[in-house]
Amino acid sequence: MKFHLTNVFLLLSLIIAPVLGKCKHPDVRREFRNLSSKERHRYAKAVNEVYRRGWVDNLTQNHFTSGRHVHGVPAFFPWHRQFIRDYESLLQKIDPGLTLPYWDWTLDSCDPSYSKIFNDDYMGGNGDPNSNYCLQDGPYKGWQMGIVDPHCLQRQFNMTQYWGPEVLLEVQNNSTVYSELHNRIEDTVHAAVHTSIGGDMAQMISPNDPIFFLHHAMVDKLWYDWQLMGKGRSRFREYNGVDSTRNNVTVKPSDPLPEYQFLRIEDVLDPRGGHLCYDYEENAARRSAIKLLNLYENNTPPRSLDETAHIISNDLGYPDVDINVLSPEEREMKVGSGNPDWWNRMNNLDSDRVHRHYLEASDIVGRLSKLPNFLSPAVVQLAYAKSHGFERQSGSAGSGGVPPPFQRATPVVDSAFIPVTTPVPGQTSGSSATRARAAAGGSGVATPANGNRSDSWSDDFFNDDNDDFEDIF
Numbered sequence: 001m002k003f004h005l006t007n008v009f010l011l012l013s014l015i016i017a018p019v020l021g022k023c024k025h026p027d028v029r030r031e032f033r034n035l036s037s038k039e040r041h042r043y044a045k046a047v048n049e050v051y052r053r054g055w056v057d058n059l060t061q062n063h064f065t066s067g068r069h070v071h072g073v074p075a076f077f078p079w080h081r082q083f084i085r086d087y088e089s090l091l092q093k094i095d096p097g098l099t100l101p102y103w104d105w106t107l108d109s110c111d112p113s114y115s116k117i118f119n120d121d122y123m124g125g126n127g128d129p130n131s132n133y134c135l136q137d138g139p140y141k142g143w144q145m146g147i148v149d150p151h152c153l154q155r156q157f158n159m160t161q162y163w164g165p166e167v168l169l170e171v172q173n174n175s176t177v178y179s180e181l182h183n184r185i186e187d188t189v190h191a192a193v194h195t196s197i198g199g200d201m202a203q204m205i206s207p208n209d210p211i212f213f214l215h216h217a218m219v220d221k222l223w224y225d226w227q228l229m230g231k232g233r234s235r236f237r238e239y240n241g242v243d244s245t246r247n248n249v250t251v252k253p254s255d256p257l258p259e260y261q262f263l264r265i266e267d268v269l270d271p272r273g274g275h276l277c278y279d280y281e282e283n284a285a286r287r288s289a290i291k292l293l294n295l296y297e298n299n300t301p302p303r304s305l306d307e308t309a310h311i312i313s314n315d316l317g318y319p320d321v322d323i324n325v326l327s328p329e330e331r332e333m334k335v336g337s338g339n340p341d342w343w344n345r346m347n348n349l350d351s352d353r354v355h356r357h358y359l360e361a362s363d364i365v366g367r368l369s370k371l372p373n374f375l376s377p378a379v380v381q382l383a384y385a386k387s388h389g390f391e392r393q394s395g396s397a398g399s400g401g402v403p404p405p406f407q408r409a410t411p412v413v414d415s416a417f418i419p420v421t422t423p424v425p426g427q428t429s430g431s432s433a434t435r436a437r438a439a440a441g442g443s444g445v446a447t448p449a450n451g452n453r454s455d456s457w458s459d460d461f462f463n464d465d466n467d468d469f470e471d472i473f
């Protein structure tokens, strides 16, 4: 375990990156909880405006139709990288100072239902079981979606544990080639976040839920961090694997980016090169996990559990957290054992491989938990949440593997589920939803359904100096 290298390479690439590309002022994506309430409010305002203008329908339609070409295939990472960049650009059309935040769910991995992200003034929580699982709180309450069928934005929690930052670090470390990292992450914890939130998030229409973009920014960061962990810049050119949807053809960086007319895979391999220009601010959970694992690597492990808790508390910016508020069971990290079959089918995932990847992660957890006095930062986070009255999301206790109450889409598209078709009061069709929003003041301007948006937006990419969040206020 050579975690100290991570930092060295991170520093190194920070120094050489500006020399290689013209990306001098990257948009810095921050962990959602590091935003002030004012910044969160401002972000929510722009997200609501993107919705009001009908752009969410376009994005979701793109994701829905791209479905089988961009899931369970090597293009998964690059395609979603461009897709969430498109979203970030739309947000910046509304408010040029914004960047896309990410949700570091590794911090919440012990019991995500305690996560602040589901609070009323963050992203809102579970849907209402008595009302079609429509979102009932938060800034996006009341959203009516047009894709695929008209429905309210839905969430149906079925919470499971996610993976802690130390598990992801190990997965990144153990992955020597792109295809390994890609499969290990898409197969497992990426899926768990989608299925455990449920509703729109558990289907091909997942971009309907604004939390999709925060989740996928995190997924993108996991790839980016792995790229930074490589020697020099080599991993920023690396792309490989086989495409099971195209007769197991071997992929290459010069392949076209699916559904984007003018882009190739290689155009999006480097977030700070080519037409992309963004970066991620590091978060406390990962930093803490790196530090902790380094202590074991250097044979200077903490001498007691209290000492470990103290180190992590400090890293997370909390006063000393008493982990005794948790039962031994609650302190145990679990990684799950597989995805529901319907998820694997929808995403071209081989269920045997998926299962193997869960087993690997469970080995990692087993090995780490044998280290003397080891604690996951996620355990300390849960202890903090419990002792500081964080509200637990209702209806969270999942029994695992419950499919969403949605029907399989019939002939039209076989790659996705469609939502409940029970009409939502006051709404009869998708086009009327769009009309309603337009009537409420939306411009009705739609983004191009596909194709290279970056050309027209590249000026924004390079001219906006978004480094300083504060000077906007």
Ligand SMILES: [Cu+2]
Residues within 6 Å of the ligand: 063, 071, 080
């Ligand atoms: Cu997707």
